[in-house]
Amino acid sequence: MPSTNQITLNAPLDMHLHLRDGEMLENIAKESARTFSAAIVMPNLVPPVSTKEEVTAYKTRIMNAVGSETFTPYMTLFFKPGYDKAFLASVKDDITAIKLYPAGITTNSEGGVSGFDVEELRPALDAMAELDIPLCVHGETNGFVMDREAEFVSIYEKLASAFPKLKIIMEHITTKASVDALDRFENLYATITIHHLLITLDDVAGGMLQPHLFCKPIAKRPEDREALLKMALAGHPKVMFGSDSAPHPKHAKEACGCAAGVFTAPIALQLLTELFEKNSAPLENLQAFVSGNAQKIYTIKVPQKTVILEKKAFHVPADYKGVVPMYAGETLAYSIKEVRHG
Ligand code: DOR
Ligand code: ZN
Numbered sequence: 001m002p003s004t005n006q007i008t009l010n011a012p013l014d015m016h017l018h019l020r021d022g023e024m025l026e027n028i029a030k031e032s033a034r035t036f037s038a039a040i041v042m043p044n045l046v047p048p049v050s051t052k053e054e055v056t057a058y059k060t061r062i063m064n065a066v067g068s069e070t071f072t073p074y075m076t077l078f079f080k081p082g083y084d085k086a087f088l089a090s091v092k093d094d095i096t097a098i099k100l101y102p103a104g105i106t107t108n109s110e111g112g113v114s115g116f117d118v119e120e121l122r123p124a125l126d127a128m129a130e131l132d133i134p135l136c137v138h139g140e141t142n143g144f145v146m147d148r149e150a151e152f153v154s155i156y157e158k159l160a161s162a163f164p165k166l167k168i169i170m171e172h173i174t175t176k177a178s179v180d181a182l183d184r185f186e187n188l189y190a191t192i193t194i195h196h197l198l199i200t201l202d203d204v205a206g207g208m209l210q211p212h213l214f215c216k217p218i219a220k221r222p223e224d225r226e227a228l229l230k231m232a233l234a235g236h237p238k239v240m241f242g243s244d245s246a247p248h249p250k251h252a253k254e255a256c257g258c259a260a261g262v263f264t265a266p267i268a269l270q271l272l273t274e275l276f277e278k279n280s281a282p283l284e285n286l287q288a289f290v291s292g293n294a295q296k297i298y299t300i301k302v303p304q305k306t307v308i309l310e311k312k313a314f315h316v317p318a319d320y321k322g323v324v325p326m327y328a329g330e331t332l333a334y335s336i337k338e339v340r341h342g
Pocket of ligand 2: 016018042244246
């Protein structure tokens with residue numbers, strides 16, 4: 001992307017987003033809905049979203065919080081091995097994907113999967129493949145924190161070969177090991193966050209500890225970030241932008257025992273534009289990364305929305321209703337100039 005004063009993005013999509021519930025949902029949903037056309041909404045509420053009633057009621061609460069913005073929440077269920085084909089068929093039209101969490105691996109994931117026994121998972125995963133419901137996976141073991149994702153690659157491989165018709169999305173990948181796995185299996189895809197394209201563990205813990213950059217999976221090594229960047233900047237067809245924007249109240253982040261999650265929803269498109277420009281990557285690759293690839297992978301039709309960004313300083317607020325964003329108080333190179341609906 002040559003240095004430019006203005007760029008236009010069509011129908012930006014956030015393929016991994018935490019919108020929470022209650023007051024937090026009311027406070028932050030518009031920060032995504034203002035600039036994104038649609039988003040895959042994570043189900044890790046308390047209790048997790050796992051029934052047809054819960055998913056439809058949650059969607060209604062999201063639509064109410066979003067108000068008049070043009071924005072489609074693509075809903076997900078929290079994966080349980082007990083889901084059977086009749087249940088999945090009954091809920092298929094209410095959801096876009098199902099999210100699998102290893103038990104206890106991150107915020108509100110206690111009810112997730114332990115052990116990855118293919119035969120135990122077979123009924124649910126065969127049914128999902130047949131019904132064409134993608135499986136989104138938080139791929140971390142409970143090993144050493146820097147090795148968790150790389151250790152999980154063998155589980156991805158086991159699932160990808162046991163269920164070749166199932167679309168498996170490796171969520172928020174952070175390692176070269178995951179990038180390398182993408183090419184080995186036709187049915188593996190991935191989302192990448194903006195923070196993992198920008199930071200390494202050094203930014204989190206190399207100097208004074210930065211709680212607002214602490215997330216799961218933790219940011220990794222420079223060579224990992226390079227591998228992610230290469231995929232994103234190339235607009236590689238198997239990777240999609242998913243912010244994993246995960247708001248927590250300031251007191252839960254600036255605490256002894258800091259909650260995991262980076263809040264990027266209001267600055268994601270500005271940061272992506274700056275990143276692609278800085279690396280001289282073509283605008284069409286950014287468009288593919290933030291929308292086109294996801295439309296093809298998920299075979300979704302998206303609401304039209306045109307976002308115009310201009311090269312003009314944007315001062316990131318100290319907080320959005322009590323939630324501190326990434327780069328709070330700092331200045332970004334691009335601002336949102338205009339959003340056109342339809
Ligand atoms: O950092 C994270 N925060 N990673 C996750 O996987 C979950 C998320 C959250 O819900 O707070
Ligand atoms: Zn997440």
